[in-house]
Amino acid sequence: MPAMNSTLTSFSFPTPTLFGVRALQELQGRLVKLGVRRPLVVTDGGLARTEAFSALTMTLGEGGRDRDWFLYAGVHPNPIESDVVEPAALFREKNCDGVIAIGGGSPLDAGKAARLLVKRPGFNLTKFYDESDWSGLAPFVAIPTTAGTGSEVGRSSVITLDATKRKAVLFHPELLAKLVILDPELTRGLPPKLTAATGADALTHCIESFTCPQFHPMCDGIALEGVRLIMEALPRAVRDGNDLDARGKMLVAAAMGAVAFQKDLGVVHSLAHPLSTICGMHHGLANALCLVAGMKFCATRKPGLYRRVGIACGLEVMKCSDAEADARTIACVAEFLAALGLNARLREHGVKAEQLAALVVQAVDDPCHKTNAVLVTAADFRRLYEEVL
Numbered sequence: 001m002p003a004m005n006s007t008l009t010s011f012s013f014p015t016p017t018l019f020g021v022r023a024l025q026e027l028q029g030r031l032v033k034l035g036v037r038r039p040l041v042v043t044d045g046g047l048a049r050t051e052a053f054s055a056l057t058m059t060l061g062e063g064g065r066d067r068d069w070f071l072y073a074g075v076h077p078n079p080i081e082s083d084v085v086e087p088a089a090l091f092r093e094k095n096c097d098g099v100i101a102i103g104g105g106s107p108l109d110a111g112k113a114a115r116l117l118v119k120r121p122g123f124n125l126t127k128f129y130d131e132s133d134w135s136g137l138a139p140f141v142a143i144p145t146t147a148g149t150g151s152e153v154g155r156s157s158v159i160t161l162d163a164t165k166r167k168a169v170l171f172h173p174e175l176l177a178k179l180v181i182l183d184p185e186l187t188r189g190l191p192p193k194l195t196a197a198t199g200a201d202a203l204t205h206c207i208e209s210f211t212c213p214q215f216h217p218m219c220d221g222i223a224l225e226g227v228r229l230i231m232e233a234l235p236r237a238v239r240d241g242n243d244l245d246a247r248g249k250m251l252v253a254a255a256m257g258a259v260a261f262q263k264d265l266g267v268v269h270s271l272a273h274p275l276s277t278i279c280g281m282h283h284g285l286a287n288a289l290c291l292v293a294g295m296k297f298c299a300t301r302k303p304g305l306y307r308r309v310g311i312a313c314g315l316e317v318m319k320c321s322d323a324e325a326d327a328r329t330i331a332c333v334a335e336f337l338a339a340l341g342l343n344a345r346l347r348e349h350g351v352k353a354e355q356l357a358a359l360v361v362q363a364v365d366d367p368c369h370k371t372n373a374v375l376v377t378a379a380d381f382r383r384l385y386e387e388v389l
């Protein structure tokens with residue numbers, strides 16, 4: 001813990017969130033309260049063919065498309081700059097007055113960031129941090145249909161920029177949603193593999209934020225309860241997609257993971273980000289395949305780091321030695337992921353040994369490991385990638 005008298009910390013949990021089966025039905029009334037009459041809906045092509053999207057269409061009124069609500073459905077997985085530029089242009093062309101993003105983290109991040117370019121058309125996103133005044137962004141409503149990233153409650157948007165070909169984290173409090181709708185019905189159609197991989201992202205958020213050394217006991221509590229919920233609900237949601245209790249718990253746990261990582265993240269996310277930008281891997285899957293190796297690496301340098309994570313997993317590790325508490329917790333997480341089919345090696349997902357050098361360069365540059373529980377060097381990244389390759 002930092003010296004209490006020398007560090008000023010700000011705590012903030014401000015996103016209004018509606019949770020429950022059929023919460024989506026509240027959307028129209030809430031839009032009126034927000035003063036949004038001509039929303040732009042941002043999503044991806046796959047999602048636009050799902051029942052979750054049909055439910056939104058029904059709510060907004062089928063006839064309203066291209067009249068009083070508008071659609072951008074071109075967001076890529078691991079969004080790129082055009083996924084921000086194009087909806088911003090459509091927003092202006094159609095005189096929209098708010099953004100509704102529906103989908104996984106990709107459309108949520110793209111829709112969230114599009115408002116930046118609505119405010120400042122033509123702005124160069126690589127200069128994002130040179131601009132301090134992002135006040136007055138268009139209102140943003142976030143409707144997640146995966147339970148993983150928690151982007152809906154986050155102040156950041158993760159976009160691969162053209163100039164750098166790396167994932168940039170655009171962070172600003174003004175990016176926050178004015179309303180989040182967590183409706184378990186909307187995740188019902190998410191296939192088991194994506195349910196597992198996105199859930200593993202949420203688990204990684206909870207574990208990495210809890211073990212990140214910054215002083216934030218509120219986030220720590222939320223992270224540990226997130227771990228407990230995911231351990232209970234994720235296997236059920238993967239087994240039976242119609243289990244709305246499990247789906248609901250996962251949606252809340254994913255949001256909790258993202259609230260918790262206001263504290264920041266760690267080495268596993270720095271390993272995962274280059275696997276998406278260089279190898280095109282899904283973000284949650286990349287985290288899942290690196291999580292156990294990352295935990296082992298941290299535990300050997302900071303024994304006892306995972307004891308309370310183990311307790312949240314339901315293990316009786318209170319009285320064990322530090323080494324045993326870590327070993328049992330890591331084994332539990334490894335078994336949990338394996339039972340979800342998330343124990344493959346990177347090469348089984350197309351990663352090649354020749355790509356390791358480029359992966360290491362990007363991982364070193366990634367900001368997440370700067371807040372890891374222990375220092376991570378380029379040589380460590382190399383060893384970790386080799387371990388999971």
Ligand SMILES: NC(=O)c1ccc[n+]([C@@H]2O[C@H](COP(=O)([O-])OP(=O)(O)OC[C@H]3O[C@@H](n4cnc5c(N)ncnc54)[C@H](O)[C@@H]3O)[C@@H](O)[C@H]2O)c1
Pocket residue numbers: 044045046047050052076077078079103104105106107109145146148149150151154156157158186187188189190191194198201258283284
């Ligand atoms: N902003 C943040 O705080 C934050 C945090 C973590 C990750 N991210 C970012 O989020 C992105 C990953 O998001 P994701 O894991 O949710 O995946 P995603 O948004 O890329 O979606 C993956 C696939 O799932 C499909 N899908 C989504 N919901 C569905 C449903 N209900 N039924 C059927 N198919 C559905 C989509 O069409 C897509 O093909 C990455 O770019 C990552 O960097 C952002």
Ligand SMILES: [Fe+2]
Pocket residue numbers: 149201205269283287
């Ligand atoms: Fe993540």
